[in-house]
Amino acid sequence: MAGESREQWNSRTGFIFAAVGSAVGLGNMWRFSYLTAENGGAAFVVLYLLLTLVIGLPVMLAELTVGRGAGKSPIQALAHYGGPRWRGLGAVFVAAGFIILSYYGVIAGWTLRYAGEALVTGFADDPGLHFRNIREGSGAFLFHVFFMGATIGIVAGGVKRGIERVAVIAMPALFFLVCAVALYAATLDGAGAGYRYYLNTDFVNAWSLDVLVDAAGQAFFSLSLGMGAMLTFASYLPRESHLPNESLLIASADFGVAFLAGLMVFPLIFALGLSGDVSESTLGALFVALPKAFAAMGAAGRVVGLLFFIALVVGALTSAISLLEVVVSATIDGLNWSRLQSTLVMGLAITALGAPSAWNIGFLEVMDKVANNLFLLGGGLGLSIFVGWVMKDPTGEVAVGAEGVPWFGLWRGLLRFVVPAFLIVVLWNSVPATLRAVWGLISAS
Numbered sequence: 001m002a003g004e005s006r007e008q009w010n011s012r013t014g015f016i017f018a019a020v021g022s023a024v025g026l027g028n029m030w031r032f033s034y035l036t037a038e039n040g041g042a043a044f045v046v047l048y049l050l051l052t053l054v055i056g057l058p059v060m061l062a063e064l065t066v067g068r069g070a071g072k073s074p075i076q077a078l079a080h081y082g083g084p085r086w087r088g089l090g091a092v093f094v095a096a097g098f099i100i101l102s103y104y105g106v107i108a109g110w111t112l113r114y115a116g117e118a119l120v121t122g123f124a125d126d127p128g129l130h131f132r133n134i135r136e137g138s139g140a141f142l143f144h145v146f147f148m149g150a151t152i153g154i155v156a157g158g159v160k161r162g163i164e165r166v167a168v169i170a171m172p173a174l175f176f177l178v179c180a181v182a183l184y185a186a187t188l189d190g191a192g193a194g195y196r197y198y199l200n201t202d203f204v205n206a207w208s209l210d211v212l213v214d215a216a217g218q219a220f221f222s223l224s225l226g227m228g229a230m231l232t233f234a235s236y237l238p239r240e241s242h243l244p245n246e247s248l249l250i251a252s253a254d255f256g257v258a259f260l261a262g263l264m265v266f267p268l269i270f271a272l273g274l275s276g277d278v279s280e281s282t283l284g285a286l287f288v289a290l291p292k293a294f295a296a297m298g299a300a301g302r303v304v305g306l307l308f309f310i311a312l313v314v315g316a317l318t319s320a321i322s323l324l325e326v327v328v329s330a331t332i333d334g335l336n337w338s339r340l341q342s343t344l345v346m347g348l349a350i351t352a353l354g355a356p357s358a359w360n361i362g363f364l365e366v367m368d369k370v371a372n373n374l375f376l377l378g379g380g381l382g383l384s385i386f387v388g389w390v391m392k393d394p395t396g397e398v399a400v401g402a403e404g405v406p407w408f409g410l411w412r413g414l415l416r417f418v419v420p421a422f423l424i425v426v427l428w429n430s431v432p433a434t435l436r437a438v439w440g441l442i443s444a445s
């Protein structure tokens with residue numbers, strides 16, 4: 001069925017909500033906060049914003065251009081413009097989708113469990129102990145299975161009836177929840193200390209190559225770049241859509257929610273004097289410090305905490321949908337499977353692949369590093385070289401529906417020189433550390 005009757009979005013709004021839904025997720029609310037805490041507050045935020053503009057936006061526009069232009073899933077789209085040799089890069093994209101979703105589902109499972117607990121029993125008295133009890137093992141796997149079940153159900157419904165329908169409800173709801181929690185956090189005594197930590201800092205000491213690597217990986221992860229997710233969503237767009245506007249809108253919404261997440265998290269944590277829990281930051285910090293804060297705030301904390309974790313679940317779900325869609329669209333186009341068959345087979349395979357992450361948090365952490373520092377950055381490098389150097393006339397293609405935009409030449413220049421040079425420097429630094437982490441995991445087991 002490849003190409004004949006390709007599904008399309010119902011409306012521009014539908015596409016925007018789905019793409020923003022992909023971008024906004026655990027990356028904004030959980031990863032962004034802990035990386036900001038770990039890397040010195042506002043300096044990291046500024047660096048991150050800069051990278052979003054100079055590196056993230058051009059790559060996002062490149063993905064949208066290839067996806068809409070080819071109207072195909074990643075492997076076929078790259079072959080369409082670059083010949084069969086480029087299928088390999090598409091295969092790397094699909095592999096990245098597999099890896100990321102397998103551990104993303106486990107973290108999302110934790111958030112689902114916390115939301116359920118807030119509703120039914122309230123937050124545990126000792127969240128540190130509680131988190132250690134639930135983060136690994138069959139319980140963690142079970143909630144991962146619940147979460148993946150929802151993801152599979154939605155993707156099986158298709159682009160219009162599944163993905164788009166969920167996104168147009170979920171994204172406004174998520175935005176509302178995040179604003180409500182941030183407003184509540186602003187009323188707390190001690191919120192000021194949180195804002196101070198989040199919004200000023202000493203730039204000189206905070207900037208290092210390691211911070212740059214973290215910020216770059218985070219920009220790709222948060223914007224859903226480097227593995228063909230935006231490419232796949234753009235393949236369901238009509239020809240006349242204005243891609244520069246779409247990418248600006250998606251990137252602004254993504255940064256906006258990440259920024260708002262900081263406005264929720266830091267006041268909540270500082271109001272309770274729990275900053276120590278976060279600065280020793282590991283990926284679990286938010287699952288300990290925030291519930292501690294919520295538990296200490298009594299009934300109001302339980303309600304706010306419930307809203308917070310519901311927002312996390314909703315964000316994670318719309319992101320997981322896009323990760324699964326990359327893999328599913330690749331098997332629909334590549335193997336001629338039906339959507340239902342692709343979704344079930346691939347969804348269940350990814351769910352099973354989550355088992356090591358569900359039983360071993362060290363494994364999960366290494367997967368997160370491998371995915372971000374190797375796959376997404378490497379995928380982004382491949383894609384920028386592809387669109388900058390291999391694809392014929394990308395500026396002609398991007399300009400369809402966006403005639404008169406004066407900066408496409410600059411865009412191509414960024415993709416040819418600045419983005420690859422930057423990514424090579426970053427990869428040069430991140431690859432050895434990432435491989436060492438993988439080696440550490442192997443030799444420890």
Ligand code: TRP
Nearest residue numbers: 023025026027221222224229319
């Ligand atoms: N961007 C999502 C987040 O911030 C995660 C995500 C969804 C993703 N799709 C992706 C990351 C594709 C990389 C590539 O949580």
